[in-house]
Amino acid sequence: MNPAAHEIVIIDDEVKPAQVLAEYLQRDGFRTAHILDGNSAVAYVRQYAPSVLILDVMLPGLDGIEVCRAVRRFSMVPIIMLTARVDEADRIQGLDIGADDYLCKPVSPREVVARVRAQVRRAAGPMSRDQYTFGFVVEEAAQRIWWQGKVLPLSQVEYRIFKTLLSQPGRIFEREALLNAKDCVGRAVNDRSVDSHIKNIRKKIKPYTGDTEFIFSVYGVGYRFGDF
Template sequence: MQRRILIVEDDARLGALLSTHLREQGYGTDILMNGLQVEPEVRRAPPALVLLDATLPGVDGLEVCRQLRRFSDVPIIMASARADEFDRTLGLEAGADDYVCKPFSPRELSARIKALLRRAEGRLAAPPVEGGFRVDDPGRRIGWDDRWLPLTPREYFVLRKLLSRPGQVFTREDLAEGEAVGPRETRIRTVDSHVKNLRRKLAEVRPGAAPIASVYGMGYRFEGEGRPR
């Protein structure tokens, strides 16, 4: 499967050059030119890596990093003309995995991307459970098709519980366990919202698959690889 790199660069010429180079290396690419576009795009279609300019219109690269780290561990390389240690430290503290100074050579960029993708793929080395899912309980993460799913803590709980016993029906009461806010009926109804969001995120990874099945009048169950809808 071709890995997609999201290029966030407000210099149209540089963005096009980077895209051409990366496509020649076998990657798919998309280009954004405004920081306000990044979070919605990563939520819609998580890329394999984000190449992020530090200075952007709308929202700067540091704030974009912080936004992404609230819901995703996608690898991020920040690029900036600022080469001093203070700026590099700010970028890494905001959530970037690597920092390159402009101007940089295409060869250096390719090497950094390959190294970072190897590290990211290594984090998915946990043995697969049912249906090809991978569970990292200490990190409270779940992966599918070699991608970590961008889950909220509650979505992690629901999917983890379903994965624990494939084929078993869990009631909404089961899946609402631990919800501390609101009356019982409201907490139970929120389970439907969590499942809806999980299905959307799973479909972004494998379109057409439906590993979470509804059981009328009862609740939900996990169905392995996921039959077509």
């Protein structure tokens, strides 16, 4: 593990404790950023994709619980929550909405650094090649796509086409690009059948995702994932 390759974001409106924690992380070789409020934190994570979040529960604007919930809509970045609340119900709530770890204040900076190292190692493990996009998880090793803990019933060609769309949200993929999606070459896929496969993908994911549209047609060009 190369700590310098990882940015750790501390989200806490208390400046002094955040500075102390940043110093310990920097001594361990990590890069750090400090954000004071929840709204800015969500925007930062979306733009810069840091390696780990250290997230205080009590924040101005969006609190830590809401930040965690918002981040989990588009990212599986490891989140370590810090709080002065000691109730078991609070800890369970944080873990249930997607936090990876939960520490009660006061906490030793050395322990936080150790927890950060553990999260970085875990993210670098066998699951690190999985892709996370707006709630969809692409499990490359098994060639399947998950939605909220359930495997989507896609064929292999549908998997590869949908994986290609998920790889770059907002990008318009021409039909030819989808035809040439990795490992689709040589299979029974042609320009017109791409439309049929897209139709089937939409039909198959709808029972899981509801009425939310994820795949959009671009007239005369192709398709894109996400309405950006």
